[in-house]
Amino acid sequence: MDISKNDLLQLYYYLKLTRRIEDRVTALYRQGRILGGAWTSNGMEAISVGYAYALEKEDVIAPYFRDMGAFLVRGITPQRVMAQYLGKKTGITGGKEGNVHAGDIHLGIFGFPSHLADNYPVAVGAALSFKIRGERRVAAACTGEGGTSRGDFHEALNMASVWKVPVVFFCNNNQYAYSTPFRIQMAVKDVAERAKAYAIPSEIVDGNDVIAVYSAAKSAYDRARRGEGPTFIECKTMRMHGHSEHDAAKYVPRELLEEWKKKDPIMNMEKYLLASKKAMEEELKGIDGRVTKEIDEAEAFAEKSPLPEGREALEGVYATPV
Amino acid sequence: MAEVTYLEAIKQALDEELTRDKNVFILGEDVGYYGGAFRVTEGFYEKYGQWRVIDTPLSESGFTGAAIGAALMGMRPVVEMQFADFISCAFDQIVSVAAKNNYRWGGKTPMVIRAPFGGFVHGGAFHSACPETWFFNVPGLKMVAPSDPYDAKGLLKAAIRDDDPVIYFEHKFLYRRIKGEVPEGDYVVPLGKAKVVREGKDISVITYSAMVHTALEAAQTLEGEGISLEIVDLRTLLPLDKEGIYASVKKTNRVIILYETPRTGGVGAEVAALISEEMFEHLDGPILRVSAPDTPVPYSPPFEEFYLPKAEDVIQAARKLAAY
Numbered sequence: 097m098d099i100s101k102n103d104l105l106q107l108y109y110y111l112k113l114t115r116r117i118e119d120r121v122t123a124l125y126r127q128g129r130i131l132g133g134a135w136t137s138n139g140m141e142a143i144s145v146g147y148a149y150a151l152e153k154e155d156v157i158a159p160y161f162r163d164m165g166a167f168l169v170r171g172i173t174p175q176r177v178m179a180q181y182l183g184k185k186t187g188i189t190g191g192k193e194g195n196v197h198a199g200d201i202h203l204g205i206f207g208f209p210s211h212l213a214d215n216y217p218v219a220v221g222a223a224l225s226f227k228i229r230g231e232r233r234v235a236a237a238c239t240g241e242g243g244t245s246r247g248d249f250h251e252a253l254n255m256a257s258v259w260k261v262p263v264v265f266f267c268n269n270n271q272y273a274y275s276t277p278f279r280i281q282m283a284v285k286d287v288a289e290r291a292k293a294y295a296i297p298s299e300i301v302d303g304n305d306v307i308a309v310y311s312a313a314k315s316a317y318d319r320a321r322r323g324e325g326p327t328f329i330e331c332k333t334m335r336m337h338g339h340s341e342h343d344a345a346k347y348v349p350r351e352l353l354e355e356w357k358k359k360d361p362i363m364n365m366e367k368y369l370l371a372s373k374k375a376m377e378e379e380l381k382g383i384d385g386r387v388t389k390e391i392d393e394a395e396a397f398a399e400k401s402p403l404p405e406g407r408e409a410l411e412g413v414y415a416t417p418v
Numbered sequence: 419m420a421e422v423t424y425l426e427a428i429k430q431a432l433d434e435e436l437t438r439d440k441n442v443f444i445l446g447e448d449v450g451y452y453g454g455a456f457r458v459t460e461g462f463y464e465k466y467g468q469w470r471v472i473d474t475p476l477s478e479s480g481f482t483g484a485a486i487g488a489a490l491m492g493m494r495p496v497v498e499m500q501f502a503d504f505i506s507c508a509f510d511q512i513v514s515v516a517a518k519n520n521y522r523w524g525g526k527t528p529m530v531i532r533a534p535f536g537g538f539v540h541g542g543a544f545h546s547a548c549p550e551t552w553f554f555n556v557p558g559l560k561m562v563a564p565s566d567p568y569d570a571k572g573l574l575k576a577a578i579r580d581d582d583p584v585i586y587f588e589h590k591f592l593y594r595r596i597k598g599e600v601p602e603g604d605y606v607v608p609l610g611k612a613k614v615v616r617e618g619k620d621i622s623v624i625t626y627s628a629m630v631h632t633a634l635e636a637a638q639t640l641e642g643e644g645i646s647l648e649i650v651d652l653r654t655l656l657p658l659d660k661e662g663i664y665a666s667v668k669k670t671n672r673v674i675i676l677y678e679t680p681r682t683g684g685v686g687a688e689v690a691a692l693i694s695e696e697m698f699e700h701l702d703g704p705i706l707r708v709s710a711p712d713t714p715v716p717y718s719p720p721f722e723e724f725y726l727p728k729a730e731d732v733i734q735a736a737r738k739l740a741a742y
Contacts (some may be wrong), residue, residue, distance in 0.1 A: 156491070199523035204492060207523035209514050218482045221487025221495075228443065228469050228493070248511075250478025258475060269579060371441070376579050413557045415526045415581035416611030418657050 097311040104374050105383065107149055107306050110354075111362050112387045114165040117174055120391050121195075123180055124255040125341050128401065130181045133195045137162040139304070139336030142361035143268050145169060146309025147236055150317060156204035156222050158215035158237040161196040162268055163208075166238070170203045174394035184401040191404040192412065212243030216252035217263065217355075223261035223320075234320045236313070238266040241287050242273025253294040253328070262320035265291075265328045268303065273348045291328035303331030304361040307368070334359075383414035420601050425593040427567035429458055431574035432496065434604065436466055442578060445472040445481050446498030446532075447656040453669040455500050456534060456593060478507035482531065486583075488518050490530040494578055502535035502587065503547045516583040517558035528581045530574070535563075536628055536678060537701075537715055537726050538591040546715040546722075548679040550587055550655055554688065559714050560609055563587040565630035569653055572607030573700060580609060587655075589628040598633070610654045612662030614645035618648030621736050622666040624689055625676035629727060633676055636732035655685055660692060667693055671702040672739045676732060681709040703742030706735045 098109075118136040125134035137144060145165035148157060148400055159166045167177065172188060180187030181195055188198040189207075199207030219237035226233045243249055244267055256263050266288050271278050284290060287300035297318070301308045309331055316327035334356035338345035369375040422430070435442045443466075444459055453460030462471040474481040478499065485495035499505045500620035505512070514530070519525035537546040553559050560582050564570040572590065577584035603664055615630055623633040630651045637647040650666045652658065667673055673693055675686035686707040693705055708731045716725055 156542075158487070193522045197522065199519075200524055201490060201523075201525055206487070207525050208518060209518075211510055211514050214510065214515055216481065217477075217483025217511070218487035219489070220480070220522070221484030222491050223487070224472075224484055225491040225493045228488075248479055248483060250474070251477035252483065254475055255477060255480050255484060259472075272722040412521045414560070415520045415528070418560065418654070 097315065099307065099310070100376055104369060105147070107145060107310065108375070108380065109383050109387065110145040110149065111141045111166055111167050111306060112367060112383060113361055113390065114145060115389050116391055117168070117177055119163055120395060124181065130182070133183065134341040135161045135196060135339070136337055136341070138162050139356065139360060140268055140270055140307035140333045141165050143266065143303045143331045143333060144238065145285055146306045147212055147238065147266050147313040150310050150313035151234070151236060154204070154233050156206065156219070156233070156235050157220035158206040158222070158235065159208055160212060160215065160243065160268070162240065162241045163238055163268070163272055164196060167198070167205065172200060172203065172205070175397040176388050178394040179341040179401050180396035181402060182398045184398055185404045186398070186401040187333055195241035197243060213246045213249040213252070214238070216249050217255065218264050220252045220256045220261060221225060222265035223256065226261060227259070227261045231319050232264040234264060234317045236264050236266065238268060241267055241269040241271070241278060242276070242281060244287050244290060251279045251314060252388065253291060253296055253326070254328055256326040257294040257296050260323070262323070263326045264320055265326060267328070267330045268333060269330050270333050272335050272339070273350065274339040288328060288330040296326050296328050298328040298330065300330045300332060303333030304359045304364060306361060306365055321391050353399050419599040419601050420567050421597050421666050422567050423594050424567050424570050424596045425456065425458060427600050428588055430576055430600065431571040432459065432735060433462065435460065435575060435578045436470060441492060441619055442494045442496065444474065444496045444498065445474050445485060447474055447476060447500045448732045449498050454498060456590065456739040459498070463475055473584040477740040478504050479511050482508035483515065485529045486511060486519070489527045490519070490525055493572070495529045495533045496578060497529065499531060499533045501545050502533035502549050503544045505531070505533055505549055509552070509602040512553065512559070512583070513556045517556050520582065521558055522577070526581050527583050529583050531583070531585045533587050534590045535587045536591055537722060538628070540717065540719070540722060541715070542717040550585070551684050553585060554656060554685060558582070559656055560584040560654070561575065561587065562609060562613045562654050563589070564653060565592070565627050566596060567600050567652050569613070571608050572598055572605055573609070573653065575604070576606040576609050579606065581624070584609070587627060591628050599672045604622055607653070610659055612653055613660040614648060614666065616647065616649040617653045618646040618670065620646045620670055621672040621674060621739055622648045622650055623676055624650045624652065624663060625673045626655060626685070627678070629676045629678055632727060632729050635729035635730055639729065639733055641737050646737055647736065654686065658689065663689060663692065664697055667674040667697045668700050669730040671700055671742065673701070673705045674707065674708055674732065674735050674739065676708045676727060678710055678727060680712045681707060682712050684709055706739055707730050708735050
């Protein structure tokens with residue numbers, strides 16, 4: 097797939113922005129300035145950046161909690177992200193929710209429910225509405241391999257296939273559901289095998305290669321827009337941190353992490369861009385500087401943003417109060 | 419005004435809303451070609467086509483989730499649970515996703531879940547239940563339960579036009595047994611308003627759905643004994659019409675709460691708590707509950723007869739309360 101230089105640099109920018117914003121979140125979490133939890137997509141950024149970047153503006157996503165890259169690509173600003181983590185009024189959800197439990201209907205992002213794969217049928221429903229209305233839009237849904245053992249995953253794939261709606265399912269297979277390794281989650285070798293049961297074409301891609309994810313996503317979206325129905329894309333990767341930053345993940349063999357360190361998606365993208373002469377060292381440094389500046393500004397913005405008043409917790413239970 | 423059955427009133431509301439607004443569509447098991455297990459959507463498939471009356475696989479959680487996604491995209495889906503009992507399979511999508519979307523992230527989710535519920539039909543544990551209490555503690559949901567054709571039609575239209583998720587409990591026993599007048603043309607019954615279906619002066623019976631008719635039956639007998647029942651039909655269970663409840667309590671000073679669910683933690687518990695907090699000085703006696711016992715719904719006729727609240731139970735409670 098031919099990808100323009102501008103797109104390649106944008107992909108690189110979003111990979112970097114995602115990595116660095118989550119690094120900053122982790123630092124703040126360790127300082128006790130972020131309460132609750134801090135789940136990151138460290139080492140897995142290529143998946144959500146890739147699948148989101150391949151979408152059009154009018155499309156929608158139903159992300160999960162390792163999809164910070166998709167939030168940023170869709171237009172959630174670093175300011176709103178940092179304010180969200182600090183529980184501020186200027187955060188994505190105004191303090192109603194924390195961290196990655198967020199959504200923004202104006203940017204086509206469905207809020208993430210912690211019950212993994214809950215958003216799969218929701219994405220099918222959005223795609224169903226596109227089909228009913230004859231629109232050329234698509235819905236993208238993502239979950240971890242852990243979520244693929246829940247009933248909602250299977251019900252969603254089945255409905256999507258029977259109705260032939262324009263939805264593309266992504267699975268971030270990072271080999272661990274919290275502490276549970278893949279081999280005791282399911283007996284199939286690849287998650288993609290599960291799609292076969294629903295007559296959904298599937299593809300397995302290197303989840304650490306943003307170009308591979310982007311290309312596979314783009315083809316699947318094109319297929320969906322042509323009215324040919326859903327596709328399932330398994331992105332193989334490795335969770336490089338604990339489930340959340342509180343978790344030292346001692347249950348993960350160190351050798352496995354060492355091996356995957358060599359496949360870091362950002363390092364690989366840098367190598368590719370330089371080796372193929374798609375970008376010069378200075379350009380990448382420039383992007384790096386821009387990212388640092390944006391995150392510093394975002395943190396400052398979040399710090400000085402007001403917290404909500406306690407009683408505002410009563411607002412918004414209903415869209416139309418009775 | 420034409421006299422129609424409770425079922426026909428529901429059907430009319432759906433038909434008129436499908437015609438009025440192209441964003442309205444129906445999905446559920448056997449709702450399309452077959453016309454629904456209770457024939458509520460009969461003829462719609464031919465009239466509106468397969469993409470507005472959608473037959474689904476047996477996937478209550480899945481198609482409820484799909485309705486949520488469509489609602490987020492500006493559609494107004496109406497989900498049919500074949501029996502309200504099966505709503506348990508969709509519990510997570512309803513309470514974790516639909517009910518919390520607007521609060522958590524501003525995701526407006528206008529959808530209706532029609533849930534045919536209730537006993538008297540010899541359906542046993544999985545075709546007779548009244549699951550409203552499971553959802554009573556879930557902020558973000560609205561719940562209605564009409565008792566007559568007029569409200570059945572007007573509340574369903576209001577629910578479809580509302581911007582929040584609404585569970586619409588329709589009583590299976592009333593489908594073809596209750597007839598009533600329904601006006602020609604469009605009307606809605608606003609959500610959140612109770613209705614006094616029988617004026618009385620001695621005791622308020624606060625109830626909803628099929629139990630309204632049980633209360634009416636009891637009222638007739640008690641009238642002969644000089645005890646006058648006022649019957650308040652809640653119509654909307656969530657949120658409760660507190661003012662409507664309090665107005666009747668102030669008038670009669672005695673309260674019976676009548677409901678078809680198991681006794682513990684039912685709608686009656688909340689109504690009783692509200693009254694004791696806000697209306698204590700207006701009470702002349704204890705707040706009594708008449709309900710089903712704390713068992714699953716049993717099958718055999720003597721069992722079901724014993725299980726379901728009856729007019730006689732209301733009469734006995736009223737006699738007890740009248741002594742205060």
